[in-house]
Amino acid sequence: MTQRLLALLALTFFAAVGGAQTDEGLSDPALNARYQALIREVRCLVCQNQTIADSNADLASDLRREIREMIESGATDNEISDFLVARYGDFVLYRPPMQPNTWALWGGPAAMVIIGLVVFARVMRTRSRQPLDEDEFHEDQGAI
Amino acid sequence: MWRYAIPVGLLAVLGVFLARGLTLNPGYVPSPLIGKPAPEFNLPALKDPDARVGSEVFEGQLSLLNVWATWCVGCRQEHGFLVELAGSSGIPIYGLNWKDDRGTALQWLERLGDPYVASAVDADGDVAIDWGVYGAPETFLIDRDGTVLYKHIAPLTAEIWQERFVPIVTEKCGSFPCLQDGIQ
Numbered sequence: 197m198t199q200r201l202l203a204l205l206a207l208t209f210f211a212a213v214g215g216a217q218t219d220e221g222l223s224d225p226a227l228n229a230r231y232q233a234l235i236r237e238v239r240c241l242v243c244q245n246q247t248i249a250d251s252n253a254d255l256a257s258d259l260r261r262e263i264r265e266m267i268e269s270g271a272t273d274n275e276i277s278d279f280l281v282a283r284y285g286d287f288v289l290y291r292p293p294m295q296p297n298t299w300a301l302w303g304g305p306a307a308m309v310i311i312g313l314v315v316f317a318r319v320m321r322t323r324s325r326q327p328l329d330e331d332e333f334h335e336d337q338g339a340i
Numbered sequence: 341m342w343r344y345a346i347p348v349g350l351l352a353v354l355g356v357f358l359a360r361g362l363t364l365n366p367g368y369v370p371s372p373l374i375g376k377p378a379p380e381f382n383l384p385a386l387k388d389p390d391a392r393v394g395s396e397v398f399e400g401q402l403s404l405l406n407v408w409a410t411w412c413v414g415c416r417q418e419h420g421f422l423v424e425l426a427g428s429s430g431i432p433i434y435g436l437n438w439k440d441d442r443g444t445a446l447q448w449l450e451r452l453g454d455p456y457v458a459s460a461v462d463a464d465g466d467v468a469i470d471w472g473v474y475g476a477p478e479t480f481l482i483d484r485d486g487t488v489l490y491k492h493i494a495p496l497t498a499e500i501w502q503e504r505f506v507p508i509v510t511e512k513c514g515s516f517p518c519l520q521d522g523i524q
Contacts, residue, residue, distance in 0.1 A: 241369055241474035254439060255474055258465040283472035285372045315346075
């Protein structure tokens with residue numbers, strides 16, 4: 197049983213690391229590093245929870261080809277992401293830009309943590325001021 | 341009383357976000373092309389590989405660009421409606437045959453009818469990328485001056501046409517069906 201579970205686990209692991217593109221890449225190592233980083237930042241709109249690096253969709257391979265060609269012709273990373281955003285919108289980027297309509301997205305988690313801490317501090321403060329009631333007192337005594 | 345206001349308020353905010361999330365369609369990505377000039381292209385024509393179809397075809401009249409392919413199930417679904425539309429709307433439909441096999445595409449048009457004034461062959465998908473295409477079928481409505489007015493993703497149906505396209509066409513054209521010079 198354990199062995200079977202382990203085998204299953206191993207399978208899911210391999211499924212997770214296997215990417216789509218194996219045949220492609222740029223011969224220049226520096227350019228290839230940029231290419232590999234870029235395609236991991238671009239969403240495949242056909243299968244929206246994959247990057248174009250992970251996706252086997254036809255469109256993803258077209259976009260990878262487009263990006264390779266742009267890199268080879270000397271485009272900067274910014275030019276490439278501008279190119280993609282102009283055609284597909286901000287959603288194509290896995291790292292959305294900081295702009296008025298994404299403030300909630302970027303600031304949300306921090307705001308939640310701050311709200312949580314404030315609530316926590318208030319609760320702790322009121323609790324520490326209240327005297328222990330009888331039952332709790334005896335329970336504590338018992339534990340010691 | 342006051343101590344309940346904060347959690348209830350937070351819950352209400354959460355509820356608004358969840359309700360919005362439930363009603364959004366994640367498959368629909370709004371096109372940044374709306375209101376912008378139609379991306380230029382110049383591609384071989386499907387029916388006559390020596391002829392070209394270019395973005396200048398949109399000039400001077402309201403037109404539709406429909407992205408289709410024979411491998412696309414939704415395209416088969418909407419095809420009948422496109423044929424009907426071509427005969428009744430007064431708006432010329434141009435096709436962008438996306439990453440398709442030429443022979444199969446020609447057969448498809450012969451068998452199912454050809455709603456397109458002309459279809460441009462985008463064999464390697466470069467023009468589709470310029471148009472921000474991510475899933476066929478997609479249908480663009482283009483103004484006389486070449487501005488993209490609207491984009492619909494998924495098969496076109498009579499209901500969607502009536503609801504989303506007709507109001508824009510009526511506004512731009514003054515009437516529907518659209519009476520345009522030189523188009524029957």
